[in-house]
Amino acid sequence: MRRGPGACGCSAEVLSYVLKRLLVALPTLLLVAASVFFLMRLIPGDPATVVLGDAATPEAVADLRIAFGLDRPVLVQFALWIERALGGDLGRSITSGEAVGPLILQRFQVTAAIVFASVGLAVLIAVPLGMLAAWKQNSWGDVAAVAAATFLLSIPSFWLGLIFLLVFGLWLGWVPVVGYVTFAEDFWGALHYIALPVATLALIETGVLIRMARASTVEVLRLDYIAHARAKGVPEWRVLARHAFPNAFAPTLTLIGLIMGSLLGGIAVIETVFTLPGLGRLLVEAIFARDYPVIQGVMLLIAVIYVVVNLVVDLLYPVFDPRVAAG
Amino acid sequence: MRLRPNLLIGGTLLGFVFAVAAAALVWTPHDPVRTNLRRRLVPPSQNYWLGTDEFGRDVASRLMEGAVTSLSVAASTVVVALVLGMAIGLAGGFLRGWTDRILGAVNDTLLAFPGILLALGLLAVLGPSRWGIVLALGLAYAPSVARVVRGSVLSIREREFVEASRALGNSEGYTLLRHVLPHTAAPVTVLATSLFGWVILSESALSFLGLGVPPPAATWGNMLASARPFMDQAPLLSIAPGAMIATCLLGVNLLGDALRDLLDPRDGA
Numbered sequence: 053m054r055r056g057p058g059a060c061g062c063s064a065e066v067l068s069y070v071l072k073r074l075l076v077a078l079p080t081l082l083l084v085a086a087s088v089f090f091l092m093r094l095i096p097g098d099p100a101t102v103v104l105g106d107a108a109t110p111e112a113v114a115d116l117r118i119a120f121g122l123d124r125p126v127l128v129q130f131a132l133w134i135e136r137a138l139g140g141d142l143g144r145s146i147t148s149g150e151a152v153g154p155l156i157l158q159r160f161q162v163t164a165a166i167v168f169a170s171v172g173l174a175v176l177i178a179v180p181l182g183m184l185a186a187w188k189q190n191s192w193g194d195v196a197a198v199a200a201a202t203f204l205l206s207i208p209s210f211w212l213g214l215i216f217l218l219v220f221g222l223w224l225g226w227v228p229v230v231g232y233v234t235f236a237e238d239f240w241g242a243l244h245y246i247a248l249p250v251a252t253l254a255l256i257e258t259g260v261l262i263r264m265a266r267a268s269t270v271e272v273l274r275l276d277y278i279a280h281a282r283a284k285g286v287p288e289w290r291v292l293a294r295h296a297f298p299n300a301f302a303p304t305l306t307l308i309g310l311i312m313g314s315l316l317g318g319i320a321v322i323e324t325v326f327t328l329p330g331l332g333r334l335l336v337e338a339i340f341a342r343d344y345p346v347i348q349g350v351m352l353l354i355a356v357i358y359v360v361v362n363l364v365v366d367l368l369y370p371v372f373d374p375r376v377a378a379g
Numbered sequence: 380m381r382l383r384p385n386l387l388i389g390g391t392l393l394g395f396v397f398a399v400a401a402a403a404l405v406w407t408p409h410d411p412v413r414t415n416l417r418r419r420l421v422p423p424s425q426n427y428w429l430g431t432d433e434f435g436r437d438v439a440s441r442l443m444e445g446a447v448t449s450l451s452v453a454a455s456t457v458v459v460a461l462v463l464g465m466a467i468g469l470a471g472g473f474l475r476g477w478t479d480r481i482l483g484a485v486n487d488t489l490l491a492f493p494g495i496l497l498a499l500g501l502l503a504v505l506g507p508s509r510w511g512i513v514l515a516l517g518l519a520y521a522p523s524v525a526r527v528v529r530g531s532v533l534s535i536r537e538r539e540f541v542e543a544s545r546a547l548g549n550s551e552g553y554t555l556l557r558h559v560l561p562h563t564a565a566p567v568t569v570l571a572t573s574l575f576g577w578v579i580l581s582e583s584a585l586s587f588l589g590l591g592v593p594p595p596a597a598t599w600g601n602m603l604a605s606a607r608p609f610m611d612q613a614p615l616l617s618i619a620p621g622a623m624i625a626t627c628l629l630g631v632n633l634l635g636d637a638l639r640d641l642l643d644p645r646d647g648a
Contacts, residue, residue, distance in 0.1 A: 083488040094504045202636070206629035208580055210587055211603060211621030214610065222611045317493025321584045336588050339503045351500050355492050
């Protein structure tokens with residue numbers, strides 16, 4: 053076992069970096085929860101009136117306000133909401149009376165399957181392609197890769213989805229056009245239903261990721277230590293595999309985190325195109341129905357996931373680029 | 380100067396979309412909102428270039444009107460996001476101290492939401508309308524502008540010419556507007572271009588969901604939404620509006636790349 057002289061000091065730096073990031077994430081999470089809570093308070097109209105309808109008697113409204121805790125100071129309401137949310141209780145849907153927590157988790161499975169599969173697929177395709185394009189910068193292949201990527205990222209996901217449905221669903225009849233079965237019910241059936249949404253999203257993300265992977269690899273390949281390694285006679289494959297690609301992957305990792313977040317935020321359109329019962333669809337239906345406990349729950353879950361994904365990305369960053377924790 | 384295909388192609392594509400919108404302001408082949416139930420889902424012909432939709436409205440005319448809607452909504456949204464974001468970013472970056480800390484905390488919180496999610500939440504409050512969209516998307520994207528502006532203000536305020544302006548006895552406000560603000564122009568221009576693309580995409584997505592510009596006004600997004608049930612009878616209804624969005628976005632993205640190359644002194648990577 054060979055240990056460098058700096059190994060110990062380095063791990064202390066990494067530890068303090070990790071702690072610092074964790075400490076920053078906590079207030080962010082609290083502020084995110086607060087903004088979701090207070091945003092919903094801005095909705096015009098009293099929630100009790102929304103539930104009971106316009107014809108409700110003032111007494112009934114007053115009773116429900118007490119039941120909802122709406123008569124208490126708003127900060128107390130917020131504290132109670134946080135306390136319950138931490139215990140997994142996000143209230144009940146105004147329209148269906150279902151508990152919001154389990155409802156969201158059930159819908160989240162569909163969304164998570166699509167998001168993870170498409171991001172995974174896109175990373176596998178785009179990162180090697182982008183790095184290769186950077187290595188052969190300004191070659192014919194590089195120009196083609198960049199052009200294709202720019203073209204892909206300019207296509208709206210819901211439009212590409214509609215065209216895929218038209219071609220593979222209606223004209224070729226390869227996949228069902230509407231409906232969904234869960235993976236637990238029928239694994240192969242479920243694959244059929246999520247194949248097109250996953251392909252749609254993966255293609256578009258591939259466009260974004262190729263450009264990012266290429267740009268960061270180009271930056272790294274310009275650095276002195278690469279020239280130094282080459283001058284030392286290190287074989288080209290080793291220069292790339294050992295010195296260039298890991299460092300170039302770090303900025304791409306940040307982008308992967310951002311993509312996951314914006315996908316979760318914008319997933320509603322894809323779920324609408326493919327009529328999938330996911331989180332995005334739930335959010336849009338809740339907005340139409342003014343079902344504010346559901347809106348709150350979905351927004352909170354997506355925002356919390358987004359913060360956590362970005363935190364994980366930041367924590368992984370020093371693995372690929374040790375300069376981050378050291379600086 | 381070397382030939383810039385990005386600038387040329389991007390400019391042409393975006394120019395085409397703007398020309399379509401400009402033409403629609405004075406003339407469309409048919410009234411874009413006039414329904415004619417006897418002429419539903421008519422295939423393309425000399426009279427109806429792209430056919431008619433499920434209410435017998437002329438698709439070509441609606442696409443043209445959609446260009447006006449999308450471009451005007453996007454332009455207003457970018458202005459809202461820029462004004463708000465620049466005000467926050469300038470204040471935070473220039474005044475620093477507690478102002479910066481509080482503004483920064485609010486800004487970071489808003490950035491912790493994916494932009495489109497924040498816009499959805501705001502639309503739940505504002506309700507779907509043209510101005511609701513502008514306000515929701517403007518507020519959702521302002522924090523990104525604020526971050527970029529604050530960053531460049533922090534570096535600019537340390538430069539000698541800002542010191543010199545203070546030494547001459549100019550007020551802080553004058554120094555900020557006259558000497559600091561102009562130097563944020565380059566990064567803000569690059570950002571505004573991307574922002575324009577994001578807003579076009581977000582607006583059409585929200586309109587597609589039925590949360591955007593309400594019908595009967597035509598937008599590319601709500602045209603796509605209503606085309607879905609008639610996909611097999613009239614595929615052109617689903618293809619044409621998306622092609623317009625894609626043309627617009629490709630134009631914006633290519634132009635954005637070209638601008639970045641021009642304004643960013645570092646050799647374009």
